[in-house]
Amino acid sequence: MNAREPHLHRRLRVSGVLIILGLAVELLSLIRIHPLAFMGFLLVGGVLLAAGVILYLVSLVHIAPTASRQDLR
Amino acid sequence: MVAFVVARPGITLTRGGKQLAFVVLFVLPVVVASMGAAEQMRRTEQTEFCLSCHVMESYGRSLRVDDATYLPAAHFQNGRIPREQACYTCHTDYVLYGTGLSKMRGLRHVYAQYLGRVQTPIRLYTPYNNRECLHCHDGARSFEEGAVHSADPSIMASIKSNELSCVSSGCHANVHDVAHLGELKLWEAPK
Numbered sequence: 463m464n465a466r467e468p469h470l471h472r473r474l475r476v477s478g479v480l481i482i483l484g485l486a487v488e489l490l491s492l493i494r495i496h497p498l499a500f501m502g503f504l505l506v507g508g509v510l511l512a513a514g515v516i517l518y519l520v521s522l523v524h525i526a527p528t529a530s531r532q533d534l535r
Numbered sequence: 536m537v538a539f540v541v542a543r544p545g546i547t548l549t550r551g552g553k554q555l556a557f558v559v560l561f562v563l564p565v566v567v568a569s570m571g572a573a574e575q576m577r578r579t580e581q582t583e584f585c586l587s588c589h590v591m592e593s594y595g596r597s598l599r600v601d602d603a604t605y606l607p608a609a610h611f612q613n614g615r616i617p618r619e620q621a622c623y624t625c626h627t628d629y630v631l632y633g634t635g636l637s638k639m640r641g642l643r644h645v646y647a648q649y650l651g652r653v654q655t656p657i658r659l660y661t662p663y664n665n666r667e668c669l670h671c672h673d674g675a676r677s678f679e680e681g682a683v684h685s686a687d688p689s690i691m692a693s694i695k696s697n698e699l700s701c702v703s704s705g706c707h708a709n710v711h712d713v714a715h716l717g718e719l720k721l722w723e724a725p726k
Contacts, residue, residue: 471544474556478541481564485537488571495578496587497645503575511564518560 473521477514484510537563579638580623588644590653593713594622601722605709606702612722615671625667626659656714665697 487507491499536559539546546552578584586595598611598621607625610616616624640660647653672678673695683706684691693699701707712719 470547474544474547474560475541477560478537478544481560482537482541484564485567488567492571492574495581495583497584497641497648500575500579500584501642501645503571507571508568511568515561515564518556 470521470525473517477518477521480510480514480517484508484512484514576638579641580620580627582619582621582623585622588648590648590655590657593716594657594711596721597711597713597716599721599723600712600716601720602709605712606707607710608722612724627667663700663702665694665699665701668701669695 484507487510488503491503491507493499536555540556540559547556582595585591597605598608600608603609607621610625611618611621678684679691684694690699694701699706702710
């Protein structure tokens with residue numbers, strides 16, 4: 463384990479929470495056929511999901527250089 | 536599964552944990568969002584979706600005018616268009632990305648409905664395009680051999696090139712006459 467791992471775990475947690483919230487909003491938006499449900503899906507659910515996925519990918523990119531440097535040693 | 540990764544992020548130290556995290560934090564959201572978007576797009580084509588805005592209620596009632604000369608009503612009541620997609624069938628371009636462009640306009644409509652001011656009477660952005668009619672009627676015998684349509688070859692050419700509108704005065708001009716809806720008898724669909 464290295465010093466970055468707790469930081470990575472925190473990012474994974476935040477990413478997961480954002481994705482759970484996004485999925486919940488998208489599920490709720492399917493209850494009614496209404497323009498506001500469509501907007502909620504697009505602007506709230508979609509943004510939460512995108513934020514969660516991007517945070518996860520960013521955390522992967524940030525951890526990769528550390529792992530590469532360790533491999534070189 | 537997402538909750539599991541949230542509760543125990545330490546599992547990502549193992550190879551299996553990394554794979555699980557990739558699936559639930561990347562693949563799953565992308566797949567769910569894509570499927571949800573497809574379903575939402577399908578729902579926006581529903582008549583119920585369009586009529587859920589207060590300003591559209593009278594247009595919905597105009598589909599039940601008990602007079603065959605009213606074009607939308609005759610199409611709706613006789614099942615010439617799918618009733619559950621009545622608005623979309625006649626008011627969406629069939630060209631590539633037409634649906635997406637319509638949705639962009641739709642976003643403006645939502646803004647006007649809840650935050651702006653709805654302009655009445657509602658007007659189309661562009662003159663009604665015959666393409667919407669020809670999508671079904673082009674090649675149909677009743678259309679091609681119609682007495683007025685085939686009276687002069689130039690008429691048919693004008694209709695098909697969109698120079699002469701199907702809903703122009705003297706042709707099929709009776710459309711959504713919402714201003715006089717109160718004076719018209721409405722048809723009640725049998726349950």
